[in-house]
Amino acid sequence: MASLSLNSSPLPHPSQPQKLTETTLLRGGLKPIVVSxxxxxxxxxxxxxIVAVGDLHGDLAxxxxxxxxxxVLSSDGQNIWTGGETVLIQLGDILDRGEDEIAILSLLQSLNMQAKTEGGAVFQVNGNHETMNVEGDFRYVEPGAFDECLDFIGYLNNCENNWGEAFVGWVGVSERWKEDRMLSESYWGPWRLMKRQKGVIARSTLLRPGGPLACELAKHAVVLKVNDWVFCHGGLLPHHVAHGIERMNREVSDWMRGLNDQSGGPEIPFIATRGYDSVVWNRLYSRDTEDLEDYQSRQICAILEETLQAVGAKAMVVGHTPQTAGVNCKYNCSIWRIDVGMSSGVLNSRPEVLEIIDNKARVIRSRRDIIGELQAVDYT
Structure with missing residues (x-):
């Protein structure tokens, strides 16, 4: 298993795994980020x-x-990374229920490129809505999201099919394309069904296994361990660790990139993407403990402890299940649940993020929240 440094890497081709190169000590005196x-x-x-952000569901605002x-983001609308050497982790479910999905993916890619030059990094973890879309399950796609796919393909054509330029640049032009589209709605009125069909075709082209946007998603893990913390969308279980999390990440990536199995078709990695106990769908750790019997809570806590011990982590951070009470921790703060349903397509709640410094975790609930509103938890 090769180890590679994150700081100073060229923009990879969307269909290729990320390649990273070694660098010297950063200007802040910190050692380089090393990725395996x-x-x-x-x-x-x-x-x-480290800061972790939960489900975004197409809500760019x-x-x-x-x-x-x-x-980590400038407040002037210029899409400037302000996090310095911070590591940002987004927990998946960028797709569905909102209209600006590609714009959010574009913003995160732009921030990642900027962060690398500062000694920081941006990582994304794929959620169940990313895997659903690669499977062609568009049940939760908003009409405006189909339109965004169609607009983006038009912009890609304007960029002479230069994927890197178009993908990073989209967040800066998407609003203008949306405004232009809205102005043309009166023209499209009688042909709305035809336009929607074109939008479905555009989305399928982008997100089918081997499609350019699916290949972007393929660069991201379903399970990511950063220092002593493990991040995933739904929840990691002991049998996932036994399968091998690096193997599981590679299997999902290969499927998204359209690599064929021996039978000639794309093999869907069920252990990660299908079923109630898969990594992206699991809600075991996110259940309301008030609805559980004491013995059930003890069982869940034991499963969580076994998982963390197996993967060598002190705590796990998950999204997937909206927490109406906000970001919270359970089971002796071994699990942090950070999906607050912030998207207007979900609960339209106020954003919250989790911050981890020196293995101490706290919740940030406002720009003025310099000192956490929830207790800081020390894992050292």
């Missing part, structure tokens, strides 16, 4: 501040608000 696995699975980020609150 392709897609990234194990990350050593010595001395870094809420995504910006959360990132500004986390201190």
């Amino acid at each position: 696995g392709s897609p990234p699975t194990f990350v050593s980020a010595p001395g870094r501040r 809420k995504a910006r608000s959360a990132l500004e609150m986390a201190g």
Whole structure:
């Protein structure tokens, strides 16, 4: 398993695994971030501040608000990374229920490129809505999201099919394309069904296994371990660890990139993407403990402890299940649940993010929230 440094890497082709190269000590005196696995699975980020953001579901305004609150995005609308050597982790479910999905993916890619030059990093973890879309399950796609796919393909054509330029640049032009589209709605009125069909075709082209946007998603893990913390969308279980998290990440990535199995078809990695106990669907750790019997809580706590011990982590961070009470921790704060349903397509709640510094975790609930509103938990 090769180890590679994150700081100073060229923009990879969307269909290829991420390649990283070694660098010297950073200007802040911190050692380089070292990543193992392709897609990234194990990350050593010595001395870094870590911030984790939950489900965004196509709401660009809420995504910006959360990132500004986390201190990693400028508040002037210029899409500038302000996090320095911070490591930002987004927990998946960027797709569905909102209209600006590709714009959010574009913003995160732009921030990642900027962060690398500062000694920081941006990581994304795929959720169940990413895997659903690659499977062609568009049940939760908003009409405006189909339109965004169609607009983006038009912009890609304008960029002479230069994927890297189009993908990173989309967040800066998407609003204008949306405004132009809205102005043309009166023209499209009688042909709305035809336009919607074109939008479905555009989305399928982008997100089918081997499609360019699916290949972007393939660069991201379903399980990511950063220092002593493990991040995933739904929840990691002992049998996932026994299967091998690097192997599981690679299997999902290969499927998204359209690599064929021996039978000639794309093999869907069920252990990660299908079923109630798969990594992206599991809600075991996110259940309301008030609805559980004492013996059930003890069983869940034991499963969580076994999982963390097996993967060598002190705590796990998950999204997937909206927490109406906000970001919270359970089971002796071995699990943090950070999906607050912030998207207007879910609960339209105020953004919250989790911050981890020196293995102490706290919740940030506002831009003024310099001292956490929830107790800081020390894992050292």
